[in-house]
Amino acid sequence: MSDEKPLSPEAERAIAKVRWLMLLGSVTTFVAIGAVLMVIGYRVFRAGGSAPPATPADVTLPAGAKVMSTAIGDGRIAVTVDLNGKTQVLLFDLATLKPAGTIKAP
Numbered sequence: 001m002s003d004e005k006p007l008s009p010e011a012e013r014a015i016a017k018v019r020w021l022m023l024l025g026s027v028t029t030f031v032a033i034g035a036v037l038m039v040i041g042y043r044v045f046r047a048g049g050s051a052p053p054a055t056p057a058d059v060t061l062p063a064g065a066k067v068m069s070t071a072i073g074d075g076r077i078a079v080t081v082d083l084n085g086k087t088q089v090l091l092f093d094l095a096t097l098k099p100a101g102t103i104k105a106p
Helices: 009-046
Strands: 065-073 076-083 086-093 099-104
Antiparallel strands (some): 065 076, 076 086, 086 099
């Protein structure tokens, strides 16, 4: 048999409290991991069909236009071009790539 002395009541309470805190931390960790896995699974299975299939399309720019930058936002594509030393912003519809407008610099 072992020669261990029984623990004092204060030590037993401290050990019980540590066990309780370890259990609480473990449960919280498993719940958090489960939530992350559920979100990942939801995103994977709900992603099918969310984007339209890519179709080749041509966008016509003015002759001699040099593309300086592009940006996408609010359902439009903005293409900034340098045309004979003047800056223009050409707007195209994101879904159809049809011209939606032009902004000319003064």
